[in-house]
Amino acid sequence: MSGGESGFAVNCPQLRVGGGLYAKSIRVTGGVNLWGARAFSIEVTNARLTCDARPALRGDGLTLDQDLHCSNVMISNGGVGLFGATIGGQFWLNGAEVSNSTGWAINVPVMVLGGGVYAADSLFTAGSTCSALWSGSRSCYRKVR
Secondary structure, three states: OEOOOOOOOEEOOOOEOOOEEEEEOOEEEOOEEOOOOEEOEEEEEOOEEEOOOOOOEEOOOOEEOOOEEOOOOEEEOOOEEOOOOEEOOOEEOOOOEEEEOOOOOEEOOOOEEOOOEEOOOEEEEEOOOOOOOEEOOOOOOOOEO
């Protein structure tokens, strides 16, 4: 999927899903917007997301009853934005490669997390203007390259 210059390729702000939302092996150029969305859980696995102008995965204000799985994903140019998100379970980033040439790789200020963050065998790359790869108060991932 590819988005236009003015918007996201997948644009679902304030989406409401009674169950889980699953995007396996998806390829998106232009980013995924889940701003203010609500679901039981979300799985974005074996995926490739890229966006030059904004977060490749935008989930600011996202509310999940359980887990956010972003395992075995490649997110380039844009990173992940979860400002103010609430995740009732775990945040899984195992096997993920996340980069953002102009800012944070993972931006999660004021995120509320019921469980832990797991990022085994993952690689995060931030832009030269950032002093850290991860913005947020909670980081308990292990074995990050």
